[in-house]
Amino acid sequence: xxxxxxxxxxxxxxxxxxxxxxxxxxxxxxxxxxxxxxxxxxxxxxxxxxxxxxxxxxxxxxxxxxxxxxxxxxxxxxxxxxxxxxxxxxxxxxxxxxxxxxxxxxxxxxxxxxxxxxxxxxxxxxxxxxxxxxxxxxxxxxxxxxxxxxxxxxxxxxxxxxxxxxxxxxxxxxxxxxxxxxxxxx
Numbered sequence: 001x002x003x004x005x006x007x008x009x010x011x012x013x014x015x016x017x018x019x020x021x022x023x024x025x026x027x028x029x030x031x032x033x034x035x036x037x038x039x040x041x042x043x044x045x046x047x048x049x050x051x052x053x054x055x056x057x058x059x060x061x062x063x064x065x066x067x068x069x070x071x072x073x074x075x076x077x078x079x080x081x082x083x084x085x086x087x088x089x090x091x092x093x094x095x096x097x098x099x100x101x102x103x104x105x106x107x108x109x110x111x112x113x114x115x116x117x118x119x120x121x122x123x124x125x126x127x128x129x130x131x132x133x134x135x136x137x138x139x140x141x142x143x144x145x146x147x148x149x150x151x152x153x154x155x156x157x158x159x160x161x162x163x164x165x166x167x168x169x170x171x172x173x174x175x176x177x178x179x180x181x182x183x184x185x186x
Contacts, residue, residue: 111129116166119155124138146159148177154167154176156178165178
C-alpha cells in the first residue's frame with residue numbers, strides 16, 4: 001500500500017510541475033519587457049524667432065548640435081556667439097584690442113611664414129603666406145604665390161607682383177635666382 005501511495009504522490013507532483021512550467025512559460029510570453037519604456041520625440045531645430053518660445057529658440061543650434069551648446073561664431077573684440085555684441089566706445093575698444101594683442105588670455109593663431117619646404121625635381125613643396133602647403137610645379141600657383149623658377153636649393157616666387165627668393169639652406173648651394181640689379185624687380 002505504501003508503494004501505491006508513493007507512486008500516486010510522484011504522479012501528482014509531476015503533474016503539478018508540468019502545470020507550473022506551462023503557467024510560467026505562458027506568463028513569460030505575455031510579458032513585454034519594454035512595456036513601461038517611453039521613447040522621446042526627436043529634437044527639432046527651429047530658426048531663431050520662429051514660434052513663441054524665444055528663450056528656447058535663442059539657444060537652439062543647427063541640426064546635430066546638442067542643445068545648450070553655443071553657436072560657433074566670431075570671438076574677437078567683445079563679439080560673442082551669434083554675432084556682434086553692443087558697440088563699444090573707442091577707448092574701451094582700444095583696451096580690448098590691447099588685451100587681445102598682448103595674448104595674455106591665449107595665443108593668437110597666425111599662419112607660419114612663407115617657406116620653401118622641399119624640392120623634388122620639377123616639383124616644389126611650398127608653404128604660402130596664408131599657411132596653405134602643397135606641391136607646386138614651375139609656373140603653378142599656391143595661395144596667391146606663383147612659382148617662377150626652381151634652382152639647386154632655392155626657388156624664385158612672385159607674390160603681389162614682387163619677386164622673392166626662398167631657400168632651403170641659407171647661403172649654401174647655387175646662385176641667386178633674383179634678377180641682377182634692383183632686388184624685388186624682374
